[in-house]
Amino acid sequence: MFAIQDFIKSARDGTLAVIAALLFVASAYAQSDPLPSWNDTASKAAIVSFVEKVTGQGSPDFIPEPERVAVFDNDGTLWVEHPIYIQLAFALDRVKVLAPQHPEWKETQPFKAVLEGDLKALAASGEKGLVELIMTTHAGMTSSDFQKIVTDWLASARDPKFKRPYTELVYQPMVELLAYLRANGFKTFIVSGGGIEFMRPWAEKVYGVPPEQVIGSSIKTEFRMQDxxxxxxxxxxxxxxDDKAGKPVGINQQIGRRPIAAFGNSDGDLQMLQWTTMAGAPARLGVLIHHTDSDREYAYDRDTEFGRLDKALDAASIAGWTVVDMKADWKQVFKD
Amino acid sequence: MFAIQDFIKSARDGTLAVIAALLFVASAYAQSDPLPSWNDTASKAAIVSFVEKVTGQGSPDFIPEPERVAVFDNDGTLWVEHPIYIQLAFALDRVKVLAPQHPEWKETQPFKAVLEGDLKALAASGEKGLVELIMTTHAGMTSSDFQKIVTDWLASARDPKFKRPYTELVYQPMVELLAYLRANGFKTFIVSGGGIEFMRPWAEKVYGVPPEQVIGSSIKTEFRMQDxxxxxxxxxxxxxxDDKAGKPVGINQQIGRRPIAAFGNSDGDLQMLQWTTMAGAPARLGVLIHHTDSDREYAYDRDTEFGRLDKALDAASIAGWTVVDMKADWKQVFKD
Structure with a gap:
């Protein structure tokens, strides 16, 4: 009996020791969790499992550091894109600033629509109207002057819903993800339909992505010697x-390597995810951010003008992409 | 007398000790000289002085690491470009390989000229002929197939003068310079008029420059889902x-920062050196490689079809660019 009681006691001690050890490990893990804004759901597990698979020494899916290229869409993937793209809000504000020098805009579309706040008439001006709006507000100055205009605007502009500067409306879970990938030897790139020179002035400070790792749409520039x-x-x-089928082209032009991980949120990212994940190699990661949180942000997918997620959502289940449910998978959306 | 002799003796010992110390320092310096293929001339001094100026802690011209961008032309700056550009030799060889599938080429310029080895007739076909030659040999396949064609060709092709693979005809002093700059926190980029997908398959192995740091000319590519x-x-x-006024445009498109050092060898690099050095900032380095060594390589400048150095040479003395005299400044041209 004595011996058995001793055994039981030592077993209990052992159990306590194991529990204590587990609690210690759990606490250490919690403290060092590189993705604290992510809930412990399947999405987080899929991302972490992929990273461990390609970085683990001796892993059959190990990928050397220089080939660890991860690409991120920007609008709707790293920061908000509703009620309208932030760069479009910039263009509308620029029209108002420039209007006094252009009295004719009061009677000319699409400028009239912008000045009257008539978004329906603006939409009716179609792609032609939008291009004219962008060209008028984004061209006709040097690259460094444009950079200053963008920087000044971001310093003063506020989002209509959250009343915060746009550069604070970046998704905290994604900022953590960018840092987590870099800590694991990844090079992180932005691949956006947005303007390359609209993003570069702030992407390094906000995302830790330097200018040479930003890919985007662009207008032509010309070298001029002035004085x-x-x-x-x-x-x-x-x-x-740099949108839709243009994204793989932009990636190839500027990076010259095929990414091993791609993150997007709309049909504009479909071909980028295909290019990244469908090359026959086993260890590739495709992720779609699904906007499901009307309380903390917005809920939209198939029926929206900005960031429509339709074909890519259908493709996700076939291709095995991870669909992040913002409401369920994210502890917080923005940094407090 | 005794005391004086002792004094002289100890002074002599001291002198010997100083000489020994100097010899030791010189030998340690020689061993650790990061540019052993450069003679100790003004060109080397200018380069080293610039690097120490922008990297020295507390230096008034200190530049943080992320801004230490150095750009290098390729043809004639990093590897040979005579008797003809290496990529042109590739195109001519491709015409010969593809000729059996194109019997009509026997009677059509510029292909007839290539097949008959008639460089004069080829030159007479002008830019139009050259563009046709490039399109025929560089387009009509996937990017990955083109990469394989380039790699296979470089493995077997030999330079007519040196009888060596082209990838061995890179300038050893420049390879050392690339490594020296990287060791000092620079990011090194290639900015070449040559084809971006012609350079990327080998630039990392030969120069230590990864694909995402190669900028060059390009043809359009299209994303296609095939099976x-x-x-x-x-x-x-x-x-x-990516040549002449295109170089600053390409740099801005792909890097998004202004370089602080630029290395070229021809009028095609003039605007790149202007863009780098003439922005008003004090610590900027512009370098032109002057081909002056007909024994070990070639001697040419104002009168050549490939790599003409004329306007840029005139501009160098006004702008304060360093002109490297290959014959006088380089201990060796190629690695033995």
Missing amino acids: NTPTLYRLPEVNFI | NTPTLYRLPEVNFI
Whole structure:
């Protein structure tokens, strides 16, 4: 009996020791969790499992550091894109600032619509109207002057719903994810339909992504010597649209390697996810951010003008992409 | 007398000790000299002085690491460009390989000229002929197929003068310079008029420059899903010419920062050196490689079809650029 009681006691001690050890590990894990804004759901598990698979020494799916390229869409994937794209809000504000120099805009579309706040008439001006709006507000100055205009605007503009600067409306779980990937030897790139020179002035500070790792749409620029000073002048002519089938083209042009992980949120990202994950290699990660949280942000997918997620959502289940449910998978959306 | 002799003796010992110390330092310096293929001339001194100025802690010209961007032309700056550009030799060889599938080429310029080895007739076909030659040999396949064609060709092709693979005809002093700059926190980029997808397959191995740091001319590519496999297909249409005034444009498009050091060898690099050095900032480095060594390589400048150095040479003395005299400044041209 004595011996048995001793055994039971030592077993209980052992159990307590194991529990204590587990609690210690759990606490250490919680403290060092690189993704604290993510709930412990299947989405987080899929991302962490992928990273461990490609970085683990001796893992059959190990990928050397230089090939660890991860690409991120921007609008709707890293920061908000509703009620309208932030760059469109910038263009509308620029029209108002420039209007006094253009009295004719009071009677000319799409400017009239912008000045009257008539978004329906603006939408009716179609792609032609939108391009004219972008060219008028984004061209006709040097690249460095444009950079200053963007920086100044972001410093003062506020989002209509959250009343915060736009650069604070970046998704905290995604900012953590960018840092987590870099800590694991990834090079993180932005691949956005948005303007490359609209993103570069702030992407390094906000996302930790340096200018040379930002890919985006662009207008043509021209080298000019002005008073013995070299400048790059922004012309009212489209150079490249980094959206849909343009994204793999932009990636190949600027990176020259195929990514091993891609993060998007709309049909504009479909081909980027295909290009990344469907090359026959086993260890590839495709992720779609699904906007499901009307309380903390917005809920939209198939029926929206900005960031429509339809074909890509259908493709996700076939291709095995991870669909992040913002409401269920994220502890917080923005940093407090 | 005794005391004085002792004094002289100890002074002599001291001198010997100083000489020994100097010899030791010189030997340690020689061993750790990061630019052993450079003679100790003004060119080397200018480069080293610039690097120490921008990297020295507390230096008034200190530049943080992320801004230490150095750009290098390729043809004639990092590897040989005579008797003809290596990529042109590739195109001529491709015409010969593809000729059996194109019997009509025997009677059609510029292909007839290539097949008959008539470089004069080829030159007479002008830019139009050259573009046709490039499109025929560089388009009509996927990017990954083109990469394989380039890699296979470089493995077997030999330079007519040196009888060595082209990838061995890179300038050893420049390879050392690339490594020296990287060791000092610089990011090194290639900015070449040559084809971006012609350089990327070998630039990392040969220069230590990864694909995402290669900028060059390009043709358009198109994203295509073929049998459920995503590909990028190379189209016979010019996308971007990364030469002359195109170089600052390409740099801005792909890097998004202004370089602080630029290395070129021809008028094609003039605007890149202007863009780098003439922005008003004090610590900027512009370097031109002057081909002056007909024994070990070639001697040419104002009168050549490939790599003409004329306007840029005139500009160098006004702008304060360093002109490297290959014959005088380089201990060796190629690695033995």
